[in-house]
Amino acid sequence: MFNRRKFITNATLGTVAVGTGLIACQPSEKAPVQKKNPNSKEGFPIVIATWKPNTKATEAAWQTLENGGTALDAVEAGAKVPEADPNDTSVGYGGAPDRDGFVTLDACIMDKDGNAGSVTFLQGIKHPISVARLVMEKTPHVMLSGDGALQFALENGFQTEDLLTENAKKAWEKWLETNKYEPKANINQHDTIGILAIDKNGDIAGACTTSGMAYKLHGRIGDSPIIGAGMYVDNEVGGACATGVGELVMKTLGSFLIVELMRQGMTPQEACEEATARIAKRYGDTLPEGTQVGYLAINKKGEHGAFSLVKGFNYALYQMGGENLSLDADALKS
Ligand code: ASP
Numbered sequence: 001m002f003n004r005r006k007f008i009t010n011a012t013l014g015t016v017a018v019g020t021g022l023i024a025c026q027p028s029e030k031a032p033v034q035k036k037n038p039n040s041k042e043g044f045p046i047v048i049a050t051w052k053p054n055t056k057a058t059e060a061a062w063q064t065l066e067n068g069g070t071a072l073d074a075v076e077a078g079a080k081v082p083e084a085d086p087n088d089t090s091v092g093y094g095g096a097p098d099r100d101g102f103v104t105l106d107a108c109i110m111d112k113d114g115n116a117g118s119v120t121f122l123q124g125i126k127h128p129i130s131v132a133r134l135v136m137e138k139t140p141h142v143m144l145s146g147d148g149a150l151q152f153a154l155e156n157g158f159q160t161e162d163l164l165t166e167n168a169k170k171a172w173e174k175w176l177e178t179n180k181y182e183p184k185a186n187i188n189q190h191d192t193i194g195i196l197a198i199d200k201n202g203d204i205a206g207a208c209t210t211s212g213m214a215y216k217l218h219g220r221i222g223d224s225p226i227i228g229a230g231m232y233v234d235n236e237v238g239g240a241c242a243t244g245v246g247e248l249v250m251k252t253l254g255s256f257l258i259v260e261l262m263r264q265g266m267t268p269q270e271a272c273e274e275a276t277a278r279i280a281k282r283y284g285d286t287l288p289e290g291t292q293v294g295y296l297a298i299n300k301k302g303e304h305g306a307f308s309l310v311k312g313f314n315y316a317l318y319q320m321g322g323e324n325l326s327l328d329a330d331a332l333k334s
Contacts (some may be wrong), residue, residue, distance in 0.1 A: 037269040037305050039317070039327050044198035044302040046106045046319040049078060050243040050294060051191050052326035053088065055316040057081040060223035061197055062318045071197040071205035072111045072133075078195045079107070079129040079207040086165045090191035093126050094165045095211025097172050099181070101220045103163040106225035107132045107209035110142075112235040118143040118225040124160035125153045129209045132225070142227065175215055192224050194231055194241025196298050204232040204298070208241050222246025238300055240271070244293035244309070248279050258297045268297035268305030276307050276332055294329060309333065 037062075047061040061078030069077070083092030090096065097103045106130035113162035117136025120143060122128045129155045135144050144152050154160070192210035199205075208231040210224040223246035224230035230246065232255035233239035240258035242249045254275045261271035272295040279293055287309075294313030297305045306315050306329035313329040 005149055005264050009131060022191065033270070034267055035270050036267055036303065037249075037268060040267075040303045040305065040327075041319070042301045042303055042321045044202060045200050046298060046302045046304070046317070047074060047078065047126065047195065047197045047294050048298055048304050048318075049193055049195040049316045050241060050296055050313075052314045053191070053315060053324050054078070054082060054193050054195070055318075055324050056085075056193060057193055057315075058316040058318040059324055060174055061195060062324065065197065066197055068167065069199070070112075070201075071199040071201035071203050072109070073080050074197040074199065075195045075205045075207035076109065076133055077192055078197070079109075080127050080167070082191075082193050083127050083129060083209055086167070088191060089168060089171070089214070091193055092128070093163045093212055094168055095163065096168055096214035097164055098212070098216050098218045098220065099179075101164070101169075101172060102218060103168070103211055105163075105209070105211055106220075106222055106230075107207070108225045108227055109136060109205070109207045110227060110233040110239075111202035111205050112233070114234070115185075116142050116227045118227060119149040119153075120144070120225045121146040121219065122149045122153065123224055124150065124163060125158050126161060126163065127158070129207050131156075131158060131328045132207075132209075142160070143225065146219075172215065181215055181217075192222075192230075192243045194224075194243055194296060196231075196233070196239040196241055196296065198298065198300075198302055202300065204233050204235050204239050204300070206231045206239045206241055213246065223249035223254070228253050230255060232256045232259050234259050234263070236300070237269065238298050240268075240275075240295060240297040242295050243313070245291055248283060248287075248291070248325075252278050252282070254279075254293070260293060262297065262299050268299050268303055272297050272305040276309055280309060280332055284296065307331065312330045 057078035125135035294308035
């Protein structure tokens with residue numbers, strides 16, 4: 001006799017198997033490629049950050065780990081380096097202002113337990129990453145924005161300062177002469193730091209901090225403070241972070257996508273390449289020449305991946321048994 005109860009159970013199980021990718025466990029004719037980044041090896045501690053100048057950040061993060069800090073302490077320490085650097089024109093102090101001359105900052109942080117904190121449109125505070133960490137640790141919320149984020153920072157002992165340096169102001173005044181918003185690949189309009197770390201216990205954390213695209217519209221928020229877009233961590237799987245034109249990263253939820261692809265069996269390199277290809281497939285024809293998005297990822301074993309839309313994306317890597325390196329990422333388009 002037809003057993004309806006049994007049929008429903010089997011049908012449900014089938015759906016679950018497909019939905020969770022379990023079906024991939026069945027023997028397939030073709031072995032998966034499992035492409036690796038040529039510079040990737042297994043092992044932790046590891047710290048990885050977007051853009052070569054951030055070897056200074058990976059150094060600080062590494063020292064934090066050496067001194068017994070957690071992955072969370074390490075990514076915060078690393079992110080604070082470009083935030084305080086007046087010569088980094090895309091992060092914190094010295095960051096390029098928006099179209100109206102205001103330096104507005106976005107940042108987020110995430111820990112091994114899936115806790116997350118974020119600030120957007122924060123002005124006058126040099127270390128938005130530390131405010132984001134406090135949002136995570138001291139409030140029931142994930143994201144504070146604008147005046148509310150500032151008020152929270154001040155209540156917690158942060159002090160305001162003028163973050164618009166003379167150099168950033170001069171560059172903005174020069175830009176005002178043409179007043180053209182044209183993000184270009186790999187130049188200082190986007191040098192956001194996304195940083196990921198695994199500590200000696202094998203726990204993962206991530207952070208991302210930026211002044212956003214130079215000369216953006218007043219009020220614009222990018223991908224960097226959006227959990228799952230600019231950065232995402234899942235301690236069971238790995239972490240990912242992004243730099244480049246934030247609108248594209250937000251529309252594809254790039255960092256979350258990369259972590260989910262790794263969950264389903266991709267290497268960090270394959271996952272970064274797939275997330276980049278997704279952008280190219282969906283928006284490629286409409287993008288101005290040279291539009292950049294770069295992704296970094298690490299998995300639980302400490303393997304890493306890096307990939308970008310166009311050539312020129314690079315990153316900093318410090319891993320157990322090795323030195324502090326700066327490396328070039330492969331790209332979809334040279
Ligand atoms: N992703 C950042 C944003 O869109 C820019 C960057 O990477 O520099 O705000």
